[in-house]
Amino acid sequence: MSAPAPSPLAIVDAEPLPRQEEVLTEPALAFVAELHRRFTPRRDELLARRAERRAEIARTSSLDFLPETAAIRADDSWRVAPCPPALQDRRVEITGPTDRKMTINALNSGARVWLADFEDASAPTWENVVLGQVNLSDAYTRNIDFTDERSGKSYALKDADELATVVMRPRGWHLNERHLQVDGVPVPGALVDFGLYFFHNAQRLLDLGKGPYFYLPKTESHLEARLWNDVFVFAQDYIGIPQGTVRATVLIETITAAYEMEEILYELRDHASGLNAGRWDYLFSIVKNFRDGGAKFVLPDRNAVTMTAPFMRAYTELLVRTCHKRGAHAIGGMAAFIPSRRDAEVNKVAFEKVRADKDREAGDGFDGSWVAHPDLVPIAMESFDKVLGDRPNQKDRLREDVHVEAADLIAIDSLEARPTYPGLINAVQVGIRYIEAWLRGLGAVAIFNLMEDAATAEISRSQIWQWINAGVEFENGEHATPELARKVAAEELANIRAEIGEEAFAAGHWQQAHDLLLEVSLDEDYADFLTLPAYEQLKG
Ligand SMILES: CC(=O)SCCNC(=O)CCNC(=O)[C@H](O)C(C)(C)COP(=O)(O)OP(=O)(O)OC[C@H]1O[C@@H](n2cnc3c(N)ncnc32)[C@H](O)[C@@H]1OP(=O)(O)O
Ligand SMILES: O=CC(=O)O
Numbered sequence: 001m002s003a004p005a006p007s008p009l010a011i012v013d014a015e016p017l018p019r020q021e022e023v024l025t026e027p028a029l030a031f032v033a034e035l036h037r038r039f040t041p042r043r044d045e046l047l048a049r050r051a052e053r054r055a056e057i058a059r060t061s062s063l064d065f066l067p068e069t070a071a072i073r074a075d076d077s078w079r080v081a082p083c084p085p086a087l088q089d090r091r092v093e094i095t096g097p098t099d100r101k102m103t104i105n106a107l108n109s110g111a112r113v114w115l116a117d118f119e120d121a122s123a124p125t126w127e128n129v130v131l132g133q134v135n136l137s138d139a140y141t142r143n144i145d146f147t148d149e150r151s152g153k154s155y156a157l158k159d160a161d162e163l164a165t166v167v168m169r170p171r172g173w174h175l176n177e178r179h180l181q182v183d184g185v186p187v188p189g190a191l192v193d194f195g196l197y198f199f200h201n202a203q204r205l206l207d208l209g210k211g212p213y214f215y216l217p218k219t220e221s222h223l224e225a226r227l228w229n230d231v232f233v234f235a236q237d238y239i240g241i242p243q244g245t246v247r248a249t250v251l252i253e254t255i256t257a258a259y260e261m262e263e264i265l266y267e268l269r270d271h272a273s274g275l276n277a278g279r280w281d282y283l284f285s286i287v288k289n290f291r292d293g294g295a296k297f298v299l300p301d302r303n304a305v306t307m308t309a310p311f312m313r314a315y316t317e318l319l320v321r322t323c324h325k326r327g328a329h330a331i332g333g334m335a336a337f338i339p340s341r342r343d344a345e346v347n348k349v350a351f352e353k354v355r356a357d358k359d360r361e362a363g364d365g366f367d368g369s370w371v372a373h374p375d376l377v378p379i380a381m382e383s384f385d386k387v388l389g390d391r392p393n394q395k396d397r398l399r400e401d402v403h404v405e406a407a408d409l410i411a412i413d414s415l416e417a418r419p420t421y422p423g424l425i426n427a428v429q430v431g432i433r434y435i436e437a438w439l440r441g442l443g444a445v446a447i448f449n450l451m452e453d454a455a456t457a458e459i460s461r462s463q464i465w466q467w468i469n470a471g472v473e474f475e476n477g478e479h480a481t482p483e484l485a486r487k488v489a490a491e492e493l494a495n496i497r498a499e500i501g502e503e504a505f506a507a508g509h510w511q512q513a514h515d516l517l518l519e520v521s522l523d524e525d526y527a528d529f530l531t532l533p534a535y536e537q538l539k540g
Contacts, residue, residue, distance in 0.1 A: 007183045009033035014126045014179040015540075023133045023196055031238060032180065032195035036187045039231055043173050043188050046224050050528075053220070053256060054289060061293040063255065064406045069222065069263045079327040080265055080272040081244055086165045086210045087113075087273050089392035090329055090368035091384035092377055094164065097122045097443055098132035100146055103139055104155040107163045109374040110381070114164035118193040119171050119217045120281075120454035121444035124531075125540040126179045128441060129189075133196050136166065140204050165210055167249060170194045172218035173227075174529055191231070198235050198246075206241065213247045213273070218281060220254045222263035229268050246271045249331060253278030253455070254285040258315055258409050261322040274329030274367070277316045279307065280336070280455035286412065287462040291469065291526060296413045298470050301423030302459050307333075307357065309415055314408035320365040321399040329393060332361035332369030336450040339375045346449050351379055358383035367393035372444075372451040419467050421474040427460040428488045428517065432496070434460075436513035438534060458530050464521035482522045489514055512537065 009029045057063065065073070072078075093113035096102045106114040116136060122128050138144040145156040157163065170193030171177075176186035194214065202212040216228055232246040250257075250264050252275050257264060265272050283305060290297035299305055307316065316332070323330035335357040337350035354371065358380040361369045367388075371380050388394060430447055434457040437445045444453045467480035478484060493514045497505045516534060520527045527533055 007033075009036070009187065010181050012179055012181050017127055017130050019134050020130050022137070023130055023200065028196055028199045029180075031199045031235075032187060032192055033182055034238070035191045035195050035231065035235070036182050036185075038234060039191065039227060040185070040188055042227050042230075043190075046221070046227060047174060049223070050220050057289045058292055061290065061297070062406075063259055063289075063410060065259050066263070069260070072266045073262045076325075078266065078269060080269045081247075082327075083273055083329070084211055084247060087167075087213065087247060087329070090274070090331060091388055091393075092380045093167070093331065093368055093370050094374065094377060095121060095334065095370050095372060097128070098135050099128075100131075100135050100138075100144065101148060101155055103135045104144060104146075104157060105374055107139060107166075108158045109164060110162075110377045111164045111371070111374075112368065114166050115215055115370070116166050116168045117443070118189075119169045119215075123438045123441045123443040123538060124171065124175065124177070124189060124535065125441045125538060127540055128443075129177065129179075129192065133200070136168070136197065137200055137204075139166075140201060140208065160208070165213065166205075167213040167215050168193070168197050169215035169217055170197070173224060174218070175531060175535065178535075194231065195235075199239065202235075202239055202241055202245070206245065211245055211247060214249070215276065216248050216250045217278070218254060219250055219252075219264065220256045222260045222267050225250060225264040225267040229271060232271050244270050247273040249274040249276055249329070251276045251278040251281070252315075252319055253281035255282065255289050255410065256285070258282070258318070259406065261319060262326070265322070265326050265328055269326075272328055274331055275319055275323050276331040276370075277319050277333045277366075278455070279312065279316075279333040280453075280459060282312075282315065284455055284458040284462055286410070287459065287466050288526070288528070290410070290412070291462065291466045295470060297410075298419065298466060298472060299412060299463065300415060300417035300419050301426065302456070302463060303426070304417040304420075304423070305415070307360065311409060311411045311414065314404045314411070316361075316366075317364060317399065317402045318404040318409075320397075321402040321404075323367075324365065324395050324398050327395060329367045329395065330365065332358070332366040334370045334372055334451065336372070336452075336456065338373055338446045338449055338451050340449065341375070347375075350376070350449070354379050355383060359386075362387040365394055365397045365399050367395060419463070419472050419474065419480070421476045421478055424464065424467065424474065424480065424485070425488055425492070427464050428485065429492050431457060431460045431464070431517040431521070432489065432492055432510070432513045435516050435530075435534060436509050438531075439509040439512060439538060441538075441540065454531055461517060461521045461530055462526075465526055468522070485521060486518060489518055 092111045094111040095115040147154045171189035175189040177189040177192040320330040337353040339350040340346040472480040
C-alpha cells in the first residue's frame with residue numbers, strides 16, 4: 001500500500017487579496033508545507049529550550065560561554081564561506097517594511113543593501129505578509145513602478161546597477177502565521193516568509209547576479225542557527241540550486257546569542273555572511289532575561305543607555321573581533337534618530353547623532369551599518385567612506401586587542417544613570433502609541449522623532465515591568481507600582497484624545513493599545529514577546 005498523501009497547506013480565515021494567486025501558488029505552498037513538516041517539530045523543541053534556559057538565568061542571574069563548544073572557539077582554522085560579490089561592500093544598509101512605496105524608495109536610496117523587513121518593521125497582517133512578497137517579486141521583474149493616488153507622486157526604480165542588494169528578514173522563530181495551517185496547526189511565520197520568498201525568487205536573483213540573502217532575527221542559540229542551516233540545505237536541494245548559494249547574516253540581538261557568536265557562525269559557516277549588532281532587541285533581551293535579577297540588573301531609562309556604555313561596547317567589540325577572525329562581515333546597528341524634512345532643528349539633531357554613531361562604528365572596525373531613513377544614507381556613507389576609502393570592507397582589521405570576559409557583557413551595574421519618572425512616562429507614551437499603530441498594520445513609526453518598532457516597544461513595556469517588580473524609587477520620590485503605571489497610562493490616553501480629537505481617537509485602536517500595554521507591562525506572568533498577545537488582536 002502506498003503512503004497516504006501528506007496533508008496540504010490550507011489558507012485559513014483570510015480575505016482574498018489582489019494578486020495573491022501569484023504568491024500562493026500550489027508549488028510554493030507545497031514547499032512551505034514541506035518545510036513545516038520537516039522543521040516545525042525542531043522549532044518547537046528549541047522554543048521549549050529557550051524557556052529552560054531562561055529558568056536557569058532566573059535561578060543563577062548569570063551567563064557564560066558554553067563549555068561544550070569550547071573546541072569550536074579554540075579552533076583557529078575555520079572560516080565562513082567566501083562572500084559573494086553583491087555582499088562584499090555593505091557600508092550602508094537601509095532597513096524598512098516592504099510596502100510598494102518603501103520598496104522603491106529603499107532600493108533607490110543609494111544604500112548598498114536594503115533589509116526588506118517582514119519582522120519588526122512590519123505588523124504581520126495577512127496583507128503585509130502576502131503583498132510584501134508581491135512587491136519584492138515585482139521589484140525583481142521591474143514591474144513595480146506606480147503613482148500614489150493620494151499624493152500624485154510617481155515612483156520608478158533606478159537602473160539595476162544603482163539599486164541596493166536585498167537582504168530579506170523573515171519573522172523570528174516564535175511567531176506563527178495563523179492564516180496558513182497544516183492539519184489545523186499554524187506554520188511558523190519564519191518558514192512562511194522564508195519559504196515563499198526563496199521559492200519564487202532564489203533562481204531569479206541568481207539570474208540577476210545576486211542571490212537569496214537573509215537576515216536572521218532574534219536567534220537565541222547556535223542550535224537555532226543549526227536549524228536555519230538545515231532549512232537552507234533542504235531548500236537549495238528542493239529547487240535545485242547549488243549548496244552554499246544562500247547567505248545569512250545573523251542578528252546578535254539576544255544576550256544568550258552574544259555568548260555563542262562563534263558557534264552561530266560555525267553552524268552556518270557554509271551560508272554565513274556576517275553578524276549584526278541589533279542593539280534594541282539586545283537591550284530588550286537583557287531586561288527580559290534578567291528582569292527579576294534585582295537592582296543589579298535594573299536598566300535606566302531607555303534613552304539613557306548609549307552604545308558607549310561599557311557592557312554595550314563589550315558586546316559590539318566582541319562582535320567585530322569574532323566576525324573578522326572568521327572572515328565574516330560585522331554590521332552595525334540602528335541609531336533611532338529620524339530626520340524631518342519639515343523641521344530643520346529635528347533634522348540637525350538626527351544628523352549629528354547618527355553621524356556620531358556611525359563614526360564610532362566605522363572606527364571600531366564595523367564593515368557597514370544600518371540607517372532607518374533615506375536622508376541618513378549620505379551621513380552613514382560619509383562615516384564609512386572616511387575609514388574604508390576604496391576598500392569594500394575592513395575585515396582585515398582583526399581587533400585582536402579586544403578581550404571580553406563573560407561578566408563584561410552583563411555588567412549593567414556599571415551605569416550610573418537610574419530610572420526616572422519622565423522615563424516611566426515616556427515608556428508608557430511610546431508603548432501606547434506604538435501598539436496602536438501596530439494594530440493598524442504599521443510595524444515602524446516615528447514617535448517623538450525617534451524610530452519605533454517592535455524591538456524598541458518591547459524595551460518600553462519590559463522596563464515598566466522590571467521597574468515595578470524591582471520596586472524602583474524615582475527621583476521625585478514616587479515608587480514604580482502598578483497603580484502608578486495605570487495612572488500614567490490613563491493620563492496619556494486622555495492626552496492623546498485631546499491631541500488628535502474625538503473623531504481620530506474613535507477611528508483608532510487607542511483604548512485597546514492602552515489595555516494591551518498594561519497587560520504586558522503589569523501581568524505577573526511576563527509575556528515572552530509583546531507581539532504574541534498583540535497578534536491575537538491583530539485584524540486581517
Ligand atoms: C530595531 C530594528 O529592528 S531597526 C529595523 C526596523 N525598523 C525600520 O526598518 C524602520 C525603518 N524606517 C521607517 O519605517 C520610517 O523611516 C519611519 C516610519 C520611521 C518614518 O517614516 P516617515 O514618517 O514616512 O518618514 P518621512 O515622512 O520623513 O519620509 C520621507 C520619505 O522617505 C521615505 N522613507 C522613510 N523611511 C524609509 C525607509 N526606511 N525606506 C524607504 N523609504 C523610506 C518615505 O516613504 C517618504 O517617501 P516619499 O517622500 O516618497 O513619500
Ligand atoms: O533589529 C535590530 C535591533 O536593534 O533590535
